[in-house]
Amino acid sequence: MVTVDIQLPGLLAQVGQGDTLTVDANTISGALDAIVEIRPTLALHLFDESGALREHVLCFHNGTNTRWLDDLDVPLVSGDSLLFMQAVSGG
Amino acid sequence: MTTKKMTDASVHDPLARYSRQVFFAKIGEQGQRRLLDSRVTLVGCGALGTVLANTLVRAGVGHLRICDRDFIERNNLQRQVLFDEDDIAAHLPKAEAAGRKLRRINPDVTVEACVTDVHRDNIEALSADADLILDGTDNFETRFLINDVSVKMTTPWVYGAVIGATGLCMAILPHDTPCLRCVFEQAPPPEMNPTCDTAGVLGPAVSVVASFQAIEAMKILTGQPDAVVRRLMNIDVWSARVTNLDVQAAREKGDCPCCRQGRYDYLDGRFGSSTTTLCGRNAVQVRPGGEMSVDFDVLSEKLRRVSDGDVEGNRFLIRCRIGEYELTVFADGRAIIKGTSDPDVARTVYAKFVGA
Numbered sequence: 001m002v003t004v005d006i007q008l009p010g011l012l013a014q015v016g017q018g019d020t021l022t023v024d025a026n027t028i029s030g031a032l033d034a035i036v037e038i039r040p041t042l043a044l045h046l047f048d049e050s051g052a053l054r055e056h057v058l059c060f061h062n063g064t065n066t067r068w069l070d071d072l073d074v075p076l077v078s079g080d081s082l083l084f085m086q087a088v089s090g091g
Numbered sequence: 092m093t094t095k096k097m098t099d100a101s102v103h104d105p106l107a108r109y110s111r112q113v114f115f116a117k118i119g120e121q122g123q124r125r126l127l128d129s130r131v132t133l134v135g136c137g138a139l140g141t142v143l144a145n146t147l148v149r150a151g152v153g154h155l156r157i158c159d160r161d162f163i164e165r166n167n168l169q170r171q172v173l174f175d176e177d178d179i180a181a182h183l184p185k186a187e188a189a190g191r192k193l194r195r196i197n198p199d200v201t202v203e204a205c206v207t208d209v210h211r212d213n214i215e216a217l218s219a220d221a222d223l224i225l226d227g228t229d230n231f232e233t234r235f236l237i238n239d240v241s242v243k244m245t246t247p248w249v250y251g252a253v254i255g256a257t258g259l260c261m262a263i264l265p266h267d268t269p270c271l272r273c274v275f276e277q278a279p280p281p282e283m284n285p286t287c288d289t290a291g292v293l294g295p296a297v298s299v300v301a302s303f304q305a306i307e308a309m310k311i312l313t314g315q316p317d318a319v320v321r322r323l324m325n326i327d328v329w330s331a332r333v334t335n336l337d338v339q340a341a342r343e344k345g346d347c348p349c350c351r352q353g354r355y356d357y358l359d360g361r362f363g364s365s366t367t368t369l370c371g372r373n374a375v376q377v378r379p380g381g382e383m384s385v386d387f388d389v390l391s392e393k394l395r396r397v398s399d400g401d402v403e404g405n406r407f408l409i410r411c412r413i414g415e416y417e418l419t420v421f422a423d424g425r426a427i428i429k430g431t432s433d434p435d436v437a438r439t440v441y442a443k444f445v446g447a
Contacts (some may be wrong), residue, residue, distance in 0.1 A: 009327050009334075010257035011285060019330075044386075045283055056279040058323075064337045065274075068344040083334065085325055087275045089446065090254035090287040091139040091229040 007083040016042045029072040056087040109151050122313035129312040130154040132221040136185045140227025141173040142301035148193045154201045159186040160208035160435045170294040208435040224248035230442040231278030238271040239358035242350045247311050251304040256293050256329035258300035262307040262319045269342035270350040282389035284446035289393045296328045366434035374429040375437030383424040
């Protein structure tokens with residue numbers, strides 16, 4: 001396993017009790033499982049009833065949106081980062 | 092004598108006012124002339140909107156149409172930079188107050204104040220002659236409506252949003268860069284969508300996000316689409332961090348209902364809220380677009396921060412009082428706003444406190 005930095009800027013930091021954390025995982029999918037294990041309050045905000053990432057939440061692997069990957073079993077290497085953010089409506 | 096000559100020159104040279112901007116090589120005289128010939132429609136004149144209007148009028152856009160449905164409240168003054176106590180005392184609508192202020196700042200710009208709710212029946216007329224649409228709104232429904240019009244008419248627009256100390260900005264060049272629905276397929280459900288009225292917002296965050304919007308606007312209006320940042324900008328002023336996120340694949344690999352399939356769901360009325368004035372009850376029902384199921388626990392927690400007294404409810408609805416309004420929100424996202432018979436006011440209250 002490698003250690004991956006997770007960033008939760010903005011609104012997700014409030015429900016995730018902090019805007020950063022680190023998890024140990026082999027893949028993006030494994031990192032998602034680890035995140036909600038460490039911060040259970042994030043589960044409702046990140047995933048819908050089917051377990052899929054909510055449509056207003058984006059996940060970026062090293063700055064690139066993962067929405068269009070065929071699956072999330074993408075191997076992680078040391079130094080990788082994942083950033084989650086949700087749509088913002090204020091103005 | 093010297094002073095008089097300088098004054099006369101600045102009066103007769105239409106570019107003199109903008110000399111410091113013209114000196115900047117990427118604008119130059121040609122860019123400034125393009126700005127002076129440009130027309131912009133600004134939708135929403137609150138926090139982001141006032142900074143945008145202020146910046147673009149000073150920069151010398153030729154024509155600015157400001158559309159806003161709201162009135163000024165004292166708690167707006169902390170971040171809505173064009174308004175003051177006198178405007179509140181005069182009960183001025185935001186668009187009108189902004190227009191009066193902006194004409195004093197730069198009388199060479201034509202500022203058109205439209206006190207109106209922007210909806211699917213008027214947005215095409217309000218933006219038909221615009222070179223650019225700017226987002227100063229506070230809700231996703233209007234943004235998706237702007238997005239529909241932008242893609243349909245091939246008019247660029249710049250999305251901006253802010254809450255707390257964070258915000259987002261993205262320029263949309265239709266049929267070139269991803270549109271808003273490419274990136275966010277749906278708006279967040281209300282209970283997961285804090286608004287500035289429930290979660291707060293910092294003035295500096297507004298200024299930074301709106302400034303990023305404004306610079307993208309200036310690039311587009313001066314004919315420099317290649318200079319546009321083709322990324323979703325994630326901005327956090329508290330930690331002084333700006334992250335540019337790659338969303339290009341959303342257009343290349345996705346099947347966006349709007350810019351790929353050519354469906355304008357919000358403009359055509361398939362999605363989007365509707366309102367019904369409840370006769371004799373001084374109340375309006377607001378029905379959000381699409382199907383949703385509200386998590387009452389999360390929404391109650393959000394409303395508790397702003398309600399006068401407790402948030403009451405059962406498994407069918409929750410109810411609270413905020414100022415002069417009583418809000419009753421149902422599990423399907425529908426709400427009855429009591430205390431007004433004006434649909435525009437009800438939509439505003441819904442957007443502020445429930446979210447849209």
